Amino acid sequence: MKGWMGKFRMLFLFGALSLILSGCGVDNISALKPEGYGSELLFDLMLISIAIMLFVFVIVMAIYTFVIIRYRQKKGQEDYIPKQTEGNKALEIIWTVIPIILLLVLAVPTVQATFDLADNSGSEEEGAINIEVTGNQYWWHFNYKGQEISTSQDLYIPKDKRVHLTMKSTDVIHSFWVPSIAGKMDTNPGDNQNTMSLEAYEEGEYLGQCAELCGPSHSLMDFRVIAVSQEEFDQWVEDMKNVDPEAQPESDVAREGQELFNNNCMSCHAIGSAPAGVGPNMTNFANRSKIAGILDPTKENLVDWIVHPDEIKPGNQMPSNLVNEDEAEKIAEYLLQLDHTDVTPESAEQN
């Protein structure tokens, strides 16, 4: 109940309405179950607009029902000619003025919320977390400014803290949407960079999606925002800064996998804080809750993905059959031990 109109909710009987609506959808996905600053603000705005609209709808439907029942032609009325009314000034003024008033009532919070969400002044402050979000066909890259941290697909943020995003795209337009904690904003190619902010009220793993048609695998471009406690986040930052991209894995298979990875995959992918490449950064891969945004993180799935990426995400840039299945198994072994921190999606779910 941290929304700006939290205290008025009961007054407007929004309680009931919000209760009904928030019965819809799944936690951490649905915009109707707000768990962050942006989504709660927007949920409140939705409630106001729905309430006003329902009010109008009820009136229209009342007149409508009355009219079609009462004035339907009855037996014996065939020759009856109704009075030909031209209009009624008073009535017409009423149904012009009242909607104007209702719309003004809606316009004020709309404008307020629009400016509120565009306010990015906090990004300049000391200790502000600024993250550069880059949309790619069909994955997301996150660059923590001033921290030399690069990750892909999983975006870690501390809970209860406003995180500032600047957004761009390397190819076509995408749209960054995390319904349960914030709205969405497009990532444009070129100089049209956008900003938005994120703030989660609860720890958790929130589903993010691409909301602008970007090619065949548009619907498979899922990502996750993982909100953890401040301490865990600090820990995560510390761990991520100290990733050794060339660390030798323990098992022989994984070492072979590393060799294969370096030879075949490093021209596009990176590990550690290297800048965004053609493909996702693999740092901390073992802790991703999904492979390629959509597959469960099993070795089998990973091998499948490495060998046949085009069958899983049609139209993506990763070449198919670059390595054979045996080699892919070794690479998978290597990738699945890239466990660079103890702060994982599970840490977000413990509370």
Added chain:
Amino acid sequence: MSTALAQKRGLGAAIWDYLTTVDHKKIAQLYLVSGGIFFLIGGLEAMLIRIQLMQPNSDFISAGLYNEMITMHGTTMIFLAAMPLIFALMNAVVPLQIGARDVAFPFLNSLGFWLFLAGGLILNCSWFLGGAPDAGWTAYAPLSATSPGHGVDYYVIGLQISGAGTLIGGINFLVTIVNMRAPGMSYMRMPLFTWASFVTSNLILFAFPALTVGLFLLMFDRMFGSAFFDVGLGGNAIIWEHLFWIFGHPEVYILILPVFGAFSDIFSTFSTKRLFGYSAMVFATVLIGFLGFMVWAHHMFTTGLGPVANSIFAVSTMAIAVPTGIKIFNWLFTMWGGKIRMTSAMLWSIAFIPTFTIGGMTGVMLAAAAADYQYHDTYFVVAHFHYVIVGGVVFGFFAALHYWWPKMFGKVLNEKLGKLAFWPFFIGFHLTFFIQHFLGLMGMPRRYWTYQEGQGLDLGNLISTVGAFLMAIGTLIFVYNVIYTAMKEKKVSGDPWDGRTLEWSIPSPPPFYNFKQTPLVRGLDPLWIEKQDGKTGMTPAEPLGDIHMPNGSFLPFLMSLGLFIAGFGFIYQVDHKGWLALVFIGMGITLGSMLTRSLKDDLGYHVHKEELEEGGGNHES
């Protein structure tokens, strides 16, 4: 030309007649048939989309094909189904409602149709020639500019050609309504459908050129190496969004206003009452048309235009709710105190009111700029615009077709079948789209090929698909009704509904010159006025005399054929310059036809007084 050739009998003559006709009533039929067929194709695409989305992680159709399907569904429904059906109604009705013998530019009228058809056929050829466009009907750059294959090329060329046809049609109706009204038919006596057609034509005139330019830029980028949307050379993808929506938003009103007009006429006729608040209705129509140009950026709230622009466009968008609300209330009060006859036309109209009210309300919700950060590009938007476009435009077509069918074809569509088509469509419609509001808010973006399990979207999508099947059943029953009526129903009189406006004062279907004598209009609902005075028809405004009629012409077809050929040349010259030959041949045919048109006098012919007296001047039959 037409007179000599029309002597021939049989199928060949009939085809030649339709290829060369400049009669607005026949052009209306051409628009109706081709628009209807495209509507069925678009509907088929919709069914495939819904089957794909029936369950999570489905691969009924592939991701690439799915994108082609959604693109072609949207493009077909808007440009190739809704637009021609609007023109079908306008052609069938507007000249009759204003007491004119034809439109202002019969030749251009025919050209507009053939251009539309050429464009529509090019677009649909893509299915068989390497794949349809796949960048969405909005074709946002750079996705559209870089989409591989020729799909988007077909989109660009097809829409450019059919768009030219639409623009020509718009100008034609503007001049027709300004210049061709019968004596006494002042602006404030025009039926609402004519008013709406007038405003819509204005919107076409001022909105389509923005699309033309957008399509040119995209065409140049894809085919001639320019850099409008290429950020590497300084291009800017947002330009496309602006141009597209400067066209695209008025387009919504281009579609909805004429059916608003049709509803107004229908409510008035079947309530046996004068339209309530006529001048307010006219004012609201004009205001909606005007505001329609001020709101395009509400499609771009998440593009990043900043809070000032977003707020301005939010408020201007909300303002449209006011005139729309005026219309809803005026319709309700037209029925209030009337005598409602529940015909099929009226049934569709009555179903339209709550449906469109919901669509309008979600429209206001979407206008709340910040909240759109949640709604934008989700199934909430999909639900909203289907409530407006299906619940408004498609319901409107069904209502208007039931209403004017006897005027167009001389037979009333079977009422039982009409109602039988209505119920599955109506129920199926709400089943399909109401749930989609919730799907969107529950986190389902639009244009999603599939969704993952466990996201709570399974049941809603299943319900939606079931609804879509009901809509398909309703549509098929309507098609059956058309065939059944043509075979079995009897001819009716010129005025089967106890009509109020001029079109009901002449036989059904009307003779090719419409009015033997131009009628004298004495007020709003002119035929009703005469009926109240105990007369059976209109008082003529002129003595019986020779009627000047335009000649038919094959040139419009040839011009469009030329562009059709040239279109393929443009598309494929990217692969091999040899294809430029097609461009030259096609453009040669088109420009040659234009030159012929310009240089060869075409003075038309006269239907003589004597022929008219003999009972109708069977000049063409």
Added chain:
Amino acid sequence: MSHDDVLNPKEMPHEPEKATHEGQNKFLGFWFFLGGETVLFASLFGTYLALNESNAQDPTRSEMFGLELVFIMTMLLLTSSLTSVYAMYHMKNNDFKKMQTWLAITVFLGLGFLGFEIYEFTHYIHEYEFTFQSSAMGSAFYTLVGFHGGHVLFGLLWITSLMLRNAKRGLNLYNAPKFYVASLYWHFIDVVWVFIFTVVYLMGKVG
């Protein structure tokens, strides 16, 4: 009542372009068409203004554009607009010969304009390698100015073919509206050029 009698009255009315119903329709329809053309050019101007600094590797506008040539072009086109007014003046006085003469001068001036424009484009391409494909600004520049040039070319062909077609039979109520709307079109092209001169060249040189 034959068409010839109607179209060749003993006394030509003062406004032959609007004397017939078809003429009135054509006149009004063409004004509407120009309304649509206005939106077309407005969209092109908007595009150009959005991209006029996106010259990538190309020189900037002020480095390339010279006002002298463009000024001559402007004068040519403005004068041609004036001469087409004279032509219409003579049409209203039913002086076909003088109308044809002034139209010929109009076409001649238009050709001059087009020649200079082609020279200007080749100059940019050879001197600065500034082309349709070299930058977004190049695309926008050539599209805007080229669309105008295309309109000029179409106008010239149109007026010329009207002149040739009617050279022998003279003026009547059937072709008067055709001449009239062609001259309207020519004025429109002229007005668009004034905007191009201001927005593209003057602002490009100064701004």
